[in-house]
Amino acid sequence: MDINTVFVIGAGAGASKEANLPTGRELKDKISRLLDIRFDFHQQEHGDYQIVNALRELVKGEDGKNGDINPYIHEAWHIRDALPQAISIDNFIDSQRGNEKIAICGKLAIVRSILDAEKNSILFFEKHGRESATKSNQ
Structure with a gap:
């Protein structure tokens, strides 16, 4: 492959649940929470701060x-509201093909969710020294 590609395997049916990785439903719930971006005047009160910062840089x-x-933000809410009925986040983004804002918001939320899940999984290790609890307890 000539481009960088990321494969996400096992989220749908929960094949990686034993490694403390989310099921498809849990991933959709997490993405919905990340994209529930709300402000009280200029103060962000809900949603993921890093996604908001990435969007600010983008615009x-x-x-x-x-x-x-x-x-x-409106497209993030669109995703948040639609995910409970969607088969998966990937399926929803694909169904909205051509909507660049949905694609960007969805992909940012997928990356944030997966990075957070990996960090909390038993498979996580840090490249520079500390390893996961599983490795250090062996």
């Missing part, structure tokens, strides 16, 4: 001025 103008993330 920043060439002059360095902040752009409007509201269209992305």
Whole structure:
């Protein structure tokens, strides 16, 4: 392959549950929480801060001025509201093919969810020294 590709295997049916990785339903629930981005005036009260920061960087103008993330927030809510009925996050993004904002919000949430899940799984290890509890207890 000429491009960077990430394969996510086993989330749907829970094949990796024994490694403390989420099932498909748990992944959808986590993504919904991450994309439940809400503000009280200018203070973020819900949703994932890193996703919001990534969206802010995305819409920043060439002059360095902040752009409007509201269209992305509305698509994040669209994902949040639709996921309970969707087969999977991948299926939902595919069904919205052509909607770049949904693709970006969905993919950001997938990455955040999987990185967090891996960090809390028994398979996690740090490259630089500390290993997971499983490895260090052996």
